Amino acid sequence: MPVGLPPKGGPMGRTRGRLSASALTTYLRCPRQWLLGYQVGLQGPVRPSQILGVVLEEGLCDLLMMHPPSTASFADLETWALDRVGDAATSVMQAGREAWDEVLWKTSEDAWDHVHVSSLEQRLRGGVQLFLEEVRACHAAGGGPYLEARRNGEQPFAVPEPCLGCAPVFPLPEKVRDVELRSWQAPSTAEWSPAGAPVSWNEAWECARPWFKDPRVHQPQRLYHPDGWASGELDLVLRWDGNVRIVDIKSGTPGSAFSSSLEHQLRFYAWLWHATHDGETVSGMEGWYLESSERVAYAPPSSDAMEGLTETYLSHHRAMQNHERGVMAFPASTETACSGDVAGCQWCGVGRSAEGHWTVPEHLAWIKDLPSVSMRSPYAPLGEVQGRVAVSGRLTGAWGPMPNHFAEPVLGAVLVVGDQHITVEESEPGAFPSLHDSLEREVVLFDALPGVWRDQAR
Structure with a gap:
């Protein structure tokens, strides 16, 4: 196959x-x-x-x-x-x-x-x-x-x-x-x-x-x-x-x-x-x-x-998984920034010295004058995006366990809010095993992770 x-x-x-x-x-x-x-x-x-x-x-x-x-x-x-x-x-x-x-x-x-x-x-x-x-x-x-x-x-x-x-x-x-x-x-x-x-x-x-x-x-x-x-x-x-x-x-x-x-x-x-x-x-x-x-x-x-x-591939995979974590300095120092000559290099070729002097490869000069990005719905600054929401409605249409997009078996249902039907699904296996216990009842979901799939809220 x-x-x-x-x-x-x-x-x-x-x-x-x-x-x-x-x-x-x-x-x-x-x-x-x-x-x-x-x-x-x-x-x-x-x-x-x-x-x-x-x-x-x-x-x-x-x-x-x-x-x-x-x-x-x-x-x-x-x-x-x-x-x-x-x-x-x-x-x-x-x-x-x-x-x-x-x-x-x-x-x-x-x-x-x-x-x-x-x-x-x-x-x-x-x-x-x-x-x-x-x-x-x-x-x-x-x-x-x-x-x-x-x-x-x-x-x-x-x-x-x-x-x-x-x-x-x-x-x-x-x-x-x-x-x-x-x-x-x-x-x-x-x-x-x-x-x-x-x-x-x-x-x-x-x-x-x-x-x-x-x-x-x-x-x-x-x-x-x-x-x-x-x-x-x-x-x-x-x-x-x-x-x-x-x-x-x-x-x-x-x-x-x-x-x-x-x-x-x-x-x-x-x-x-x-x-x-x-x-x-x-x-x-x-x-x-x-x-x-x-x-x-x-x-x-x-x-x-x-x-x-x-x-060889396993060693590369381990190196990728063990990369530096936490807060990462950007731009890099001029000593650690790459030359920018390799295909695909953009941000990695940008450097700034301790004195504040910028180093940008010639073909990446556009980075010095980044255009302003106009925001339009459904986009918003990251700081304004809610990470958790509370939502109420009638729970119906249970299914699962069924594979999610990562092929993990999870429970799912549909939350009816007015004339809207919102998919509700466990974020990972076992995240909410009692999901189906409240079917055909009005419920309030606290601290739910909001998302969109194919232009549909979930």
Whole structure:
């Protein structure tokens, strides 16, 4: 399975208690960048490229989910696929614009105006071309070892590759409202030839389709280390030939400032796959760069190297967990601030001497003149946010124990306040075991932790 369930409860059930690929690569680039970004939460303004990386990946996955019609040649299949890129680029542009408008702190208000549909179309086209290379290889291999099984309507994998017309696999289906009532019908389905017939080009597309993060699934689709201290979310897994190759999708080119971190990221994923799949090793690791339509391949770690990688990652994890705590000086002294030359370094390159002299790398000069952040609902200064509230209403709709967002079994109910329905849930297992004792009664909850999930109070 390319996805799994997190450990039940405890500090390792919480995201910040686990080692991830992004945290690891940031830590390897600059430990102070990791500390300020991941632990303190000190980030810089959002760039359009950060949003594009997400929406372009989802747009490419939407294209790969489609079912091609019966085609007589590779040229026909390629034409069919590329003809759909324009509409996909328009959808990506719209999704990106909506995400950009929701950002509170941007590099500049008009930065998104420099994003053009033509550039999105180019990158999606590059991603489709990379996948078509797999389709061509699959066709040359006669469809791979699973062709006849698929022709018989069988699915060779426990977690199928996402495609139109097939229901998505939710890691925690019990947390999806009315999941059994949803319809996943599609206007087209896969077309298969009779048993024993030569593989067709549209069949090669269906067989070569990888597993990828299903854009229809809002839950994390991660792998979790059996001991709970590491997790990772793969972009794409190629497995049509009976082997496993892991792929990370990048929206730019191999010459980007962050490209040096790709091999570390993929090695971490390969190690995590080995730890979660009974010692199975991946046969390949690749980065797919959409803008240049390039694939960059790396040799995966062997099974003999896994023990050493475990020790290495465990030592990094321990170092992260044992970082300095309590009040932390910021800005750092000029002696301990980093140079700011490493990709992603922003606040960690800012220093101030004992005499009050500031040191800011030239490319971070914007930090000297931070823009004022305008507050608008639902945002407010941290000092004005209530940490605890008291709320009254009628308690109804009990459920649980059921997994919360950390897969911890907790009790839940609904508090009816006027015409509002507010979800009430234990903050952790055993926090309020008598919650269901007051059902269908007017109650007052004291010292409750307020929150919002999908624009709904809870």
